[in-house]
Amino acid sequence: xxAKPQKKVNNMxxxxxxxxxxxxxxxxxxxxxxxxxxxxxxIYLDGNxxxxxxxxxxxxxxxxxxxxxxxxxxxxxxxxxWFHLAEKIGDKIAGLIGAAxxxxxxxxxxxxxxxxxxxxxxxxxxxxKIIVMEGSNFPTDNYMAQxxxxxxxxxxxxxxxxxxxxxxxxxxxxxxxxxxxxHYKTGHLHDMAAITEKAHQVGxxxxxxxxxxxxxxxVDLNGCHADFAVGCGYKYLNGGPxxxxxxxxxxxxxxKARQPLTGWWSHAAPFAFEQDYRPADNIWxxxxxxxxxxxxxxxxxxxxxxxxxxxxxxRDKSKALCDYFIGLTDQHCDGFGFSxxxxxxxxxxxxxxxxxxPKGFAIMQALIAxxxxxxxxxxxxxxxxxxxxxxxxxxxWDAVMCLKNIMEKELWxxxxxxxxxxxx
Amino acid sequence: xxAKPQKKVNNMxxxxxxxxxxxxxxxxxxxxxxxxxxxxxxIYLDGNxxxxxxxxxxxxxxxxxxxxxxxxxxxxxxxxxWFHLAEKIGDKIAGLIGAAxxxxxxxxxxxxxxxxxxxxxxxxxxxxKIIVMEGSNFPTDNYMAQxxxxxxxxxxxxxxxxxxxxxxxxxxxxxxxxxxxxHYKTGHLHDMAAITEKAHQVGxxxxxxxxxxxxxxxVDLNGCHADFAVGCGYKYLNGGPxxxxxxxxxxxxxxKARQPLTGWWSHAAPFAFEQDYRPADNIWxxxxxxxxxxxxxxxxxxxxxxxxxxxxxxRDKSKALCDYFIGLTDQHCDGFGFSxxxxxxxxxxxxxxxxxxPKGFAIMQALIAxxxxxxxxxxxxxxxxxxxxxxxxxxxWDAVMCLKNIMEKELWxxxxxxxxxxxx
Numbered sequence: 109x110x111a112k113p114q115k116k117v118n119n120m121x122x123x124x125x126x127x128x129x130x131x132x133x134x135x136x137x138x139x140x141x142x143x144x145x146x147x148x149x150x151i152y153l154d155g156n157x158x159x160x161x162x163x164x165x166x167x168x169x170x171x172x173x174x175x176x177x178x179x180x181x182x183x184x185x186x187x188x189x190w191f192h193l194a195e196k197i198g199d200k201i202a203g204l205i206g207a208a209x210x211x212x213x214x215x216x217x218x219x220x221x222x223x224x225x226x227x228x229x230x231x232x233x234x235x236x237k238i239i240v241m242e243g244s245n246f247p248t249d250n251y252m253a254q255x256x257x258x259x260x261x262x263x264x265x266x267x268x269x270x271x272x273x274x275x276x277x278x279x280x281x282x283x284x285x286x287x288x289x290x291h292y293k294t295g296h297l298h299d300m301a302a303i304t305e306k307a308h309q310v311g312x313x314x315x316x317x318x319x320x321x322x323x324x325x326x327v328d329l330n331g332c333h334a335d336f337a338v339g340c341g342y343k344y345l346n347g348g349p350x351x352x353x354x355x356x357x358x359x360x361x362x363x364k365a366r367q368p369l370t371g372w373w374s375h376a377a378p379f380a381f382e383q384d385y386r387p388a389d390n391i392w393x394x395x396x397x398x399x400x401x402x403x404x405x406x407x408x409x410x411x412x413x414x415x416x417x418x419x420x421x422x423r424d425k426s427k428a429l430c431d432y433f434i435g436l437t438d439q440h441c442d443g444f445g446f447s448x449x450x451x452x453x454x455x456x457x458x459x460x461x462x463x464x465x466p467k468g469f470a471i472m473q474a475l476i477a478x479x480x481x482x483x484x485x486x487x488x489x490x491x492x493x494x495x496x497x498x499x500x501x502x503x504x505w506d507a508v509m510c511l512k513n514i515m516e517k518e519l520w521x522x523x524x525x526x527x528x529x530x531x532x
Numbered sequence: 533x534x535a536k537p538q539k540k541v542n543n544m545x546x547x548x549x550x551x552x553x554x555x556x557x558x559x560x561x562x563x564x565x566x567x568x569x570x571x572x573x574x575i576y577l578d579g580n581x582x583x584x585x586x587x588x589x590x591x592x593x594x595x596x597x598x599x600x601x602x603x604x605x606x607x608x609x610x611x612x613x614w615f616h617l618a619e620k621i622g623d624k625i626a627g628l629i630g631a632a633x634x635x636x637x638x639x640x641x642x643x644x645x646x647x648x649x650x651x652x653x654x655x656x657x658x659x660x661k662i663i664v665m666e667g668s669n670f671p672t673d674n675y676m677a678q679x680x681x682x683x684x685x686x687x688x689x690x691x692x693x694x695x696x697x698x699x700x701x702x703x704x705x706x707x708x709x710x711x712x713x714x715h716y717k718t719g720h721l722h723d724m725a726a727i728t729e730k731a732h733q734v735g736x737x738x739x740x741x742x743x744x745x746x747x748x749x750x751v752d753l754n755g756c757h758a759d760f761a762v763g764c765g766y767k768y769l770n771g772g773p774x775x776x777x778x779x780x781x782x783x784x785x786x787x788k789a790r791q792p793l794t795g796w797w798s799h800a801a802p803f804a805f806e807q808d809y810r811p812a813d814n815i816w817x818x819x820x821x822x823x824x825x826x827x828x829x830x831x832x833x834x835x836x837x838x839x840x841x842x843x844x845x846x847r848d849k850s851k852a853l854c855d856y857f858i859g860l861t862d863q864h865c866d867g868f869g870f871s872x873x874x875x876x877x878x879x880x881x882x883x884x885x886x887x888x889x890p891k892g893f894a895i896m897q898a899l900i901a902x903x904x905x906x907x908x909x910x911x912x913x914x915x916x917x918x919x920x921x922x923x924x925x926x927x928x929w930d931a932v933m934c935l936k937n938i939m940e941k942e943l944w945x946x947x948x949x950x951x952x953x954x955x956x
Contacts, residue, residue, distance in 0.1 A: 255794030
């Protein structure tokens with residue numbers, strides 16, 4: 109067995125299906141797969157969009173509904189810990205992203221949390237008017253920023269730049285840099301430490317969107333002295349469809365900036381029912397109203413599993429899965445018109461591989477028809493997400509062989525695969 | 533049997549436990565109780581805080597988790613209708629609040645939805661600076677308004693007035709009137725038609741918070757030409773702890789005002805992933821990010837039951853339950869120091885009765901110890917919510933007799949009942 113499996117990418121001639129089976133047999137993360145439900149016969153490579161269901165989630169949902177709600181009712185706020193659930197789960201997420209207890213809350217949607225943080229960051233830098241973002245980022249971050257500066261109407265501007273231009277764009281005019289660490293389309297991984305350092309050198313603040321990083325790779329917010337972060341519960345954290353998001357505010361900023369969505373849960377004394385708003389001076393200042401207890405409880409199932417995994421090993425396997433996918437595609441799908449949209453170097457990408465193909469939509473539909481699930485992003489990107497806790501090496505081999513077969517037999521020419529349809 | 537049971541309030545001398553049993557036997561709404569899970573032996577009078585569990589909710593949660601998420605995964609966005617779930621449930625809620633399909637979305641938390649609407653209303657009245665609110669309202673509405681005007685920093689002011697002064701406060705300076713239809717502490721019911729009409733006479737807009745009305749009494753937003761509304765899913769709609777809230781924008785305002793939380797689901801073409809924000813011109817403009825599918829699906833269970841009830845009959849029974857509670861308390865708890873915090877006239881209140889008592893906290897703890905569940909709000913309010921779909925007439929008799937026994941035997945003097953604790 110190779111100590112560094114990614115080396116095999118440079119020498120694919122001896123790769124066989126048996127080798128991938130052997131890689132699974134010696135994979136220290138392999139036992140985690142049994143903690144998730146994978147539909148029979150499906151190769152699921154879309155955990156970057158919606159993570160699979162932890163087996164315990166079903167019983168947990170049942171317990172929250174039937175016992176905590178149905179039986180214990182209002183006493184659950186204390187008896188079953190509902191009142192502190194957002195904070196408790198936030199503390200657990202903190203352990204996955206290099207944050208400390210008391211720096212993270214699990215709440216609301218990613219975009220709403222980003223709105224809170226953008227406002228807070230601008231509030232801390234009242235004399236600066238520039239926000240640096242990546243134009244090709246997942247749109248909700250950019251839309252939220254556009255909406256915020258329009259409503260503030262104080263001359264803020266967003267500089268939309270692409271990855272290679274980001275460091276240069278971070279100047280002393282900049283109030284806040286807001287970036288998604290792993291690009292949703294290409295999987296490109298920003299250098300969090302370098303960009304954060306550059307922002308701080310010029311007196312700017314940074315917001316990291318961890319939607320495609322949390323649970324997918326080691327993240328060290330405090331190691332990089334990051335100011336703020338948000339992230340998603342339903343991708344690599346396997347929290348269920350539309351699971352609550354999370355929000356991180358570094359201790360040093362808590363209580364220093366105004367949070368704009370001043371709901372009662374963010375009040376210094378929520379149950380005093382005072383007429384006037386007084387913000388909490390800790391992470392509670394990021395809350396708004398009552399969160400879905402059911403959604404939070406189910407999210408916790410996925411997080412608990414991830415916390416038991418060694419993230420360094422997750423990262424190693426993630427790189428290996430991606431490398432093998434690239435290597436096998438290079439070897440077996442050459443000449444079919446694919447190009448690699450993701451960085452070839454494992455250190456420069458997250459846990460997904462994207463391929464460009466002008467017929468990408470139809471090809472992805474053909475893959476899905478064969479029970480190999482990835483997804484498509486306009487105009488021509490086929491995305492394959494690799495989630496080391498449940499993706500096997502053999503899945504990589506079988507997925508690429510399926511892709512090869514589709515291309516060789518032109519199965520994607522099926523007229524049923526012509527029309528785009530709503531996917532997330 | 534009395535045709536109008538509330539008449540009995542004026543003549544309580546012939547009330548017996550048997551009469552209440554008889555009222556239940558002839559109650560046309562009585563069969564609904566069997567659709568909910570009520571813990572054995574519990575008299576639950578706190579549906580104004582957290583509604584009870586519809587029996588189908590448990591199986592529904594199981595199905596969403598195990599089949600829709602676990603088995604169908606990403607295909608559920610189309611196959612299981614996830615993409616349109618917020619709208620579908622919004623349309624159902626519309627049927628309970630006098631709105632039309634396409635005017636309501638089920639999403640986010642009440643406070644966040646109120647923030648959206650306050651901003652939209654101010655955006656439609658740029659030359660006016662006054663917001664009229666009720667100072668004693670549930671704080672989150674007021675806090676959200678305070679936060680918003682502070683961040684806008686354009687000279688807006690909130691006039692906090694109490695119920696009797698509201699109509700007079702609505703002048704031509706007023707941009708928006710924002711009121712909760714039923715007061716969370718007293719149960720006082722505002723005259724939605726009259727206040728809305730007054731607001732429109734002076735060119736102001738109105739936002740109704742229906743947290744304590746939706747599912748509790750007939751609401752006719754369009755009949756009153758209301759502009760905007762929000763409401764809660766976890767009280768009288770029995771949607772589960774922290775269930776998604778809802779937001780109503782009258783057709784005439786859709787696409788006319790800016791919604792400040794410009795997440796991708798509010799974009800005119802969310803899946804085009806355009807760089808620049810373009811708002812939807814329909815109710816989708818009120819959305820932000822992905823909602824919890826699990827929380828929405830469970831909310832739907834409670835709404836479906838409520839939709840099958842005749843809201844006029846719900847209102848009649850609600851008034852009768854409240855009237856009997858007042859009448860029995862007058863008769864059996866006289867001299868114990870209680871005073872009625874709620875309007876005595878059924879037309880002037882929602883579906884709760886509140887009693888003031890200086891030892892209210894301890895008395896409520898004593899009631900809870902006897903499995904009669906209401907709640908307490910500082911400084912001295914004991915709240916009892918009556919939810920006609922599952923509260924029985926006999927519950928009223930038994931609850932008041934329990935209260936009488938507690939007062940006669942001074943059971944509330946138990947030192948365990950001394951300390952306030954967090955409740956919602």
